[in-house]
Amino acid sequence: MTASRPRRATLPDVAALAGVSTAAAGRALGGYGSVSEDVRRRVAEAARQLNYRANRLAASVRTGRTDTIGVVCADIESPFFARALRGISDVAHEHGFSTLVTNSDEDLASEREAVQLLLHKQVDGIICAPADVTQVDHLAQAQTGGTPVVLFDRVSDHLEADAVVVDGMKAAYQAVRRLLDLGHRRVAIVAELRQPREQDWARFLTPQAEVSLGELSPSEARLLGYLRAHWDAGVPVRRELVRRTGTYAAEAAYQQTKRVLALKNPPTAIFTVDNLMTVGAYRAIRDLGIAVPDRLSVVAFDDLDWTVLVSPALSVIAQPVYEMGAEAARRLIRRLRDPEPAPPGTLFMDVTLVERESVAPIPT
Amino acid sequence: MTASRPRRATLPDVAALAGVSTAAAGRALGGYGSVSEDVRRRVAEAARQLNYRANRLAASVRTGRTDTIGVVCADIESPFFARALRGISDVAHEHGFSTLVTNSDEDLASEREAVQLLLHKQVDGIICAPADVTQVDHLAQAQTGGTPVVLFDRVSDHLEADAVVVDGMKAAYQAVRRLLDLGHRRVAIVAELRQPREQDWARFLTPQAEVSLGELSPSEARLLGYLRAHWDAGVPVRRELVRRTGTYAAEAAYQQTKRVLALKNPPTAIFTVDNLMTVGAYRAIRDLGIAVPDRLSVVAFDDLDWTVLVSPALSVIAQPVYEMGAEAARRLIRRLRDPEPAPPGTLFMDVTLVERESVAPIPT
DNA sequence: TTGAAAGCGCTAACAA
DNA sequence: TTGTTAGCGCTTTCAA
Numbered sequence: 001m002t003a004s005r006p007r008r009a010t011l012p013d014v015a016a017l018a019g020v021s022t023a024a025a026g027r028a029l030g031g032y033g034s035v036s037e038d039v040r041r042r043v044a045e046a047a048r049q050l051n052y053r054a055n056r057l058a059a060s061v062r063t064g065r066t067d068t069i070g071v072v073c074a075d076i077e078s079p080f081f082a083r084a085l086r087g088i089s090d091v092a093h094e095h096g097f098s099t100l101v102t103n104s105d106e107d108l109a110s111e112r113e114a115v116q117l118l119l120h121k122q123v124d125g126i127i128c129a130p131a132d133v134t135q136v137d138h139l140a141q142a143q144t145g146g147t148p149v150v151l152f153d154r155v156s157d158h159l160e161a162d163a164v165v166v167d168g169m170k171a172a173y174q175a176v177r178r179l180l181d182l183g184h185r186r187v188a189i190v191a192e193l194r195q196p197r198e199q200d201w202a203r204f205l206t207p208q209a210e211v212s213l214g215e216l217s218p219s220e221a222r223l224l225g226y227l228r229a230h231w232d233a234g235v236p237v238r239r240e241l242v243r244r245t246g247t248y249a250a251e252a253a254y255q256q257t258k259r260v261l262a263l264k265n266p267p268t269a270i271f272t273v274d275n276l277m278t279v280g281a282y283r284a285i286r287d288l289g290i291a292v293p294d295r296l297s298v299v300a301f302d303d304l305d306w307t308v309l310v311s312p313a314l315s316v317i318a319q320p321v322y323e324m325g326a327e328a329a330r331r332l333i334r335r336l337r338d339p340e341p342a343p344p345g346t347l348f349m350d351v352t353l354v355e356r357e358s359v360a361p362i363p364t
Numbered sequence: 365m366t367a368s369r370p371r372r373a374t375l376p377d378v379a380a381l382a383g384v385s386t387a388a389a390g391r392a393l394g395g396y397g398s399v400s401e402d403v404r405r406r407v408a409e410a411a412r413q414l415n416y417r418a419n420r421l422a423a424s425v426r427t428g429r430t431d432t433i434g435v436v437c438a439d440i441e442s443p444f445f446a447r448a449l450r451g452i453s454d455v456a457h458e459h460g461f462s463t464l465v466t467n468s469d470e471d472l473a474s475e476r477e478a479v480q481l482l483l484h485k486q487v488d489g490i491i492c493a494p495a496d497v498t499q500v501d502h503l504a505q506a507q508t509g510g511t512p513v514v515l516f517d518r519v520s521d522h523l524e525a526d527a528v529v530v531d532g533m534k535a536a537y538q539a540v541r542r543l544l545d546l547g548h549r550r551v552a553i554v555a556e557l558r559q560p561r562e563q564d565w566a567r568f569l570t571p572q573a574e575v576s577l578g579e580l581s582p583s584e585a586r587l588l589g590y591l592r593a594h595w596d597a598g599v600p601v602r603r604e605l606v607r608r609t610g611t612y613a614a615e616a617a618y619q620q621t622k623r624v625l626a627l628k629n630p631p632t633a634i635f636t637v638d639n640l641m642t643v644g645a646y647r648a649i650r651d652l653g654i655a656v657p658d659r660l661s662v663v664a665f666d667d668l669d670w671t672v673l674v675s676p677a678l679s680v681i682a683q684p685v686y687e688m689g690a691e692a693a694r695r696l697i698r699r700l701r702d703p704e705p706a707p708p709g710t711l712f713m714d715v716t717l718v719e720r721e722s723v724a725p726i727p728t
Numbered sequence: 729t730t731g732a733a734a735g736c737g738c739t740a741a742c743a744a
Numbered sequence: 745t746t747g748t749t750a751g752c753g754c755t756t757t758c759a760a
Contacts (some may be wrong), residue, residue, distance in 0.1 A: 086439075120419070375739095
């Protein structure tokens with residue numbers, strides 16, 4: 001007969017073996033309160049002998065802290081979120097926090113579920129890339145309940161919270177403006193644009209229109225930059241060059257790109273608004289055998305491993321992704337540590353337009 | 365004056381408002397035991413009114429379960445682990461488990477720390493890609509303590525645990541054998557090979573040598589396949605064509621590849637053993653402007669987004685990464701659910717040699 | 729510095 | 745079906 005599995009040693013067990021009170025053992029092991037060197041040694045020895053393993057859950061129930069940050073990202077698998085997550089977890093780890101990561105897949109219902117889960121697990125704070133910046137009641141509720149929230153990659157006008165983002169509008173504006181300045185007159189854009197808000201696009205075109213970034217998804221903000229660049233350059237926007245995938249998937253971008261390149265009057269340049277769109281679009285360009293940059297100039301949002309591996313190397317708008325994650329974590333931790341923190345604000349991080357080989361002027 | 369923050373509602377609060385006992389409220393909300401429809405409704409209503417948020421930590425302290433799987437991966441940022449993690453978390457989520465993810469960066473000390481953290485947080489089980497398959501005492505200890513472990517991407521002879529892996533030896537053998545059969549006589553390999561065990565390599569070369577996969581790191585297993593392919597084909601192994609980076613970094617692979625291609629008698633084919641090695645090696649090939657496959661055939665371990673985006677498209681050994689993660693999670697969950705589970709075993713998943721455009725025969 | 733005792737928020741026996 | 749009661753393993757008064 002095998003011996004029945006012995007119950008795992010608990011604090012009282014350790015205390016008993018060391019010949020001290022539970023409280024003393026807890027202090028010795030947990031590093032709080034004050035303990036004599038002698039007690040500390042005996043307790044440590046007893047813990048070792050019993051192969052004691054502290055139960056931080058029990059501690060958390062008492063203290064109300066879990067030293068855990070909850071993260072809601074759209075998709076860990078995307079290079080963008082993977083890298084950001086690395087920034088978040090590095091900083092978190094540095095400060096003694098763990099991270100609990102969930103995926104929303106850009107779906108509001110999943111995001112709500114994820115936030116509930118994180119709250120039930122009593123995370124100390126949440127970093128979230130909201131699927132819909134206009135639907136953030138669940139995040140507001142988390143805050144009211146005492147769990148601070150930091151927005152990542154997206155700001156919302158409907159939530160008073162810290163946010164770490166780039167100005168996608170400005171970045172796209174620069175990139176597209178550059179193409180227009182090089183003489184391109186037919187610049188295509190491939191973007192997710194989940195909500196088809198064509199009436200809004202019209203409004204975007206009015207230069208006076210005050211559009212808040214906190215009302216736009218990243219792809220909308222980037223489209224806005226595209227539109228305004230055209231406006232400022234006096235180049236009309238061609239409806240057929242604005243390609244909407246409606247979903248965050250490379251395959252959809254592949255289809256849209258094939259379609260736009262098959263127009264009888266095809267674009268001479270193409271702008272992709274994020275890394276999945278870029279993968280899909282670039283695959284289409286390659287399959288069609290179109291010469292870059294001779295027949296088509298390409299600019300992508302987000303830098304990736306492979307943008308320097310293809311020929312010609314892609315010109316891109318690079319975001320400081322790791323640093324964005326790291327900074328989001330820093331802001332959250334600051335808020336957790338500081339009993340009276342500063343009012344929340346949005347940090348806009350700078351992007352870099354990395355010019356490589358995929359852009360050429362239109363011969364005049 | 366703002367009102368002082370009200371204490372968060374607890375189960376007794378809800379019970380009181382609903383006019384039932386704490387136990388009844390717990391049953392109604394937690395979905396265990398039996399409750400009348402009437403009580404269920406009243407409790408639900410009270411919970412809503414008080415904005416009640418269950419504390420699953422407290423429940424876990426009682427039940428001893430957290431419904432959480434701990435994962436130790438080398439680097440979430442690597443496409444390999446990112447995708448595997450997606451497999452793990454999808455399956456986990458399906459079965460009501462969350463995942464707590466940590467990074468070891470292929471460092472044994474960090475891995476130990478990570479495992480400790482997961483145990484302290486009382487995860488129900490652990491999925492780990494061990495940094496060193498010969499140093500797994502901490503994992504054995506987790507098991508003895510009642511926390512099952514599933515190995516991922518690597519087997520160890522020193523741990524009796526489930527494992528989900530590919531046979532890297534066989535896969536590499538096939539790929540290299542294919543190159544040799546095409547007439548290549550100088551095939552380079554770029555591999556991590558953290559431990560420089562040259563004396564072992566000699567042993568690998570003896571066809572009779574029984575080398576267990578459970579003693580080898582993935583890169584060593586793949587090297588072994590490379591060596592045996594040579595042996596079986598009667599092609600001598602050239603020491604200068606075996607390039608060791610010693611570290612898991614694209615930059616190191618870049619350097620090694622540049623160096624091997626600069627030999628006065630350079631290789632006519634190159635085999636890279638994982639995705640980071642591939643990125644580095646391919647960048648070197650591109651920078652050097654070497655024509656693939658005319659002057660150099662290329663085969664990579666692991667398929668990636670961009671392998672079809674470069675010209676020519678890369679021939680690769682594709683692992684079922686997502687499925688490997690998913691299967692690891694399934695095995696762990698089975699073990700958690702089943703009180704008397706089957707003895708642990710290793711699942712070898714099949715790889716696919718995807719032939720694309722980067723391999724050509726040597727003209728005879 | 730130490731120990732006794734209370735209690736964090738929940739679940740599980742048990743009895744009613 | 746319901747309530748009473750006793751904990752889970754830990755931290756934190758409080759008094760000694």
